[in-house]
Amino acid sequence: MVAETVPPVIRIDPSGADRHGEAARMREAGQVIRAELPGGVQMWVITDYGLLAELAADPRVGRDWRNWDALSRGEVPEDWPLLSMIRLNNAMARDGGEHRRLRRPLTRTFTRNRVEALRPRIGEIVARMLDELPALADADGVVDLRKHYAYPFPMQVICELIGVPEEWWPRFRQLIDTVVRADTTAEEYMATQQERHELWQKLFAMRRAEPADDLTSALLAINGEDGEPLTDEELEDTLWMLIGAGHETSISLIVNATRALLTHPEQRAKVDEGGDEVWAKVIEETLRFDSPVGNFPARFPTEDVTVAGVTIPKGEAILAPWSGVNRDPARYGEDADQFDIDRSAGKHMAFGAGPHVCIGPNLARLEAAIALPALFARFPELRLAVEDDALTAVPSIFSNSVVGLPVFLGAQAQA
Ligand code: HEM
Numbered sequence: 001m002v003a004e005t006v007p008p009v010i011r012i013d014p015s016g017a018d019r020h021g022e023a024a025r026m027r028e029a030g031q032v033i034r035a036e037l038p039g040g041v042q043m044w045v046i047t048d049y050g051l052l053a054e055l056a057a058d059p060r061v062g063r064d065w066r067n068w069d070a071l072s073r074g075e076v077p078e079d080w081p082l083l084s085m086i087r088l089n090n091a092m093a094r095d096g097g098e099h100r101r102l103r104r105p106l107t108r109t110f111t112r113n114r115v116e117a118l119r120p121r122i123g124e125i126v127a128r129m130l131d132e133l134p135a136l137a138d139a140d141g142v143v144d145l146r147k148h149y150a151y152p153f154p155m156q157v158i159c160e161l162i163g164v165p166e167e168w169w170p171r172f173r174q175l176i177d178t179v180v181r182a183d184t185t186a187e188e189y190m191a192t193q194q195e196r197h198e199l200w201q202k203l204f205a206m207r208r209a210e211p212a213d214d215l216t217s218a219l220l221a222i223n224g225e226d227g228e229p230l231t232d233e234e235l236e237d238t239l240w241m242l243i244g245a246g247h248e249t250s251i252s253l254i255v256n257a258t259r260a261l262l263t264h265p266e267q268r269a270k271v272d273e274g275g276d277e278v279w280a281k282v283i284e285e286t287l288r289f290d291s292p293v294g295n296f297p298a299r300f301p302t303e304d305v306t307v308a309g310v311t312i313p314k315g316e317a318i319l320a321p322w323s324g325v326n327r328d329p330a331r332y333g334e335d336a337d338q339f340d341i342d343r344s345a346g347k348h349m350a351f352g353a354g355p356h357v358c359i360g361p362n363l364a365r366l367e368a369a370i371a372l373p374a375l376f377a378r379f380p381e382l383r384l385a386v387e388d389d390a391l392t393a394v395p396s397i398f399s400n401s402v403v404g405l406p407v408f409l410g411a412q413a414q415a
Contacts, residue, residue, distance in 0.1 A: 007033045007310060010045075012295060012319075014038040016393035019294050019400055023047070028219070031328060032310040035295075035319055037397060039080050041070070043317040045300055049331040049349065051307055052320060056354035060303045061318070062095030063356055067300040069315030079186030084193070085250075085398065086297055090237040092356065095302075099355060102234060104226050106359055109218040110242070115362045118157060125153055130378045134413040141413075142385040145405040146255050149375065151221045154250035154367055158243055161363075161394030163207065163214025176244055200236040215242075242360075250364050251399035252292035252394075253283070254371050259405055260339045261376070262284055263388045267341050271376065281341040283368045288332075288348035289339045291323035294400035296352070322349055323400045381410025 006028040013022060014037075026033055046052040055061055065086045069077050076083065086093065091102035129149055136148045147383040155176075159169050178192045203216060211217035216239065223229045230238065261268045261282065271278050298317040305312050312318065326348045327336045351358035358364075376382060385406040392403045 003209045009034045009036055010277050012397050014397055015395050019323060020327060023321055023327060026324060031308040037082065041076055041080065043086065043319040044153045044312050045319045045321055046307060047218040047324060049325040052325050053349060053353050055307060058062045058303055058305065061299050061301045063093050063299055064095045065093055067302055067315060068317050079189060081189050082297060084189060088237050089234050090241045092241055101227055105219055105222055105230060107221060109215055110359060112362055113364060119366065122157055123368060125156055126374050127370050129153060130374060134409060141408055142406045143409055145258060147404060150251045150254040153371065155247050157367060158246040160241055161215050162242060163216040164213055172243060176247055196240060197236060204232060237389060246360050246363060248399050249292040250367050252399060253286060253364055255369050255401050255405050256290040256366060257282055257286040257372055262289060264339050267339060270341060279369055279373050283342055285339060285364055287350035288326045291326045291350040292400055293398065294323045295397045296322055298319045323350060325349060337375050379409045381412065383408050
């Protein structure tokens with residue numbers, strides 16, 4: 001029998017500063033490698049697009065953290081901040097029948113029609129924010145598009161959809177940021193858990209007393225119709241997952257698409273010349289080229305699985321590098337690192353794959369399809385106020401974007 005070679009270990013930089021370079025280095029190291037995450041926790045990484053797609057669909061590999069041996073053995077510190085993305089009590093962290101029980105109420109209530117019904121409201125929010133943008137410029141005429149446009153808007157949409165009272169929105173935003181950041185302290189993490197629990201309990205009590213036309217009321221109304229009802233804790237985690245998953249990712253899509261167009265004049269020219277349908281190409285190519293989700297923890301094999309000749313033992317953790325595989329040259333060719341809206345290589349995995357594939361693509365695409373054309377139509381002279389390499393990455397292993405997008409709006413801002 002030939003002994004397997006020990007896979008190389010690559011350290012993941014929590015600053016996210018060179019995420020695509022890091023993904024390329026991981027790919028060069030092998031199709032199946034190990035990564036060291038902040039805090040010294042190690043996980044396996046599949047760097048090849050096709051192999052990761054297969055693994056995500058493999059029924060022997062799930063998302064239930066209770067199958068992570070290192071955690072059961074107490075080797076993962078209780079206060080490890082990334083646990084908040086792993087140790088969940090919602091669909092993201094259950095497999096098989098339990099996964100279906102938790103995911104089904106969402107797919108029943110978070111329907112295409114419910115999303116489509118948001119179109120006029122999203123249009124209104126976007127128009128209002130665009131009106132306000134010029135007044136938000138600093139003394140040099142610079143506006144941070146992330147802070148003043150991409151950031152508040154998906155949060156508002158998802159909070160309205162769920163039925164979170166308006167006065168809670170800023171606090172929810174802070175709580176989400178605490179979870180996403182890689183430098184959250186143990187105390188901050190524990191306080192976040194407690195506070196969000198109290199807020200959800202309050203919301204459930206309000207909607208049980210008086211249902212409204214929102215997702216929380218719809219979920220409470222159908223709860224138990226498809227089998228064992230979701231507990232309050234599961235409902236909390238489910239809604240929290242929607243806000244977390246539907247907020248940061250959508251911001252990143254809008255920021256990353258704007259940044260890509262502002263730094264690729266030849267692609268922007270195609271947009272200027274193209275019709276409405278060109279925006280769908282911008283959105284899909286951004287999702288591939290600069291995927292909002294970088295490295296996503298975690299999957300856990302319930303049996304030993306062999307991938308490209310390497311055995312990943314049962315009970316280990318696997319990280320999915322979605323933004324990395326979306327630039328895999330084996331899939332997209334040698335120009336995989338180029339932003340090209342006419343690329344015909346087809347599907348990307350920005351929304352993941354397998355039974356846990358994202359449930360929010362319709363909403364994410366709708367938000368971007370309204371926000372991006374409206375922004376470029378209102379401010380046709382929009383340009384970056386700094387060099388692209390001066391932009392700072394979101395300090396996260398998970399979120400792939402920049403913390404600010406400073407721009408000049410151009411002459412139309414004065415009009
Ligand atoms: C551009 C925006 C978005 C991106 C790039 C994105 C990406 C992802 C990814 C990579 C996963 C993991 C899939 C896997 O493990 O295979 C995921 C899961 C999920 N996403 Fe999204 N997402 C986006 C927007 C949204 C929105 C708007 C919502 C809802 C409001 C949402 C809800 C979810 C949920 C509920 C899951 C877990 C599904 C499950 O485990 O069964 N996402 N998303």
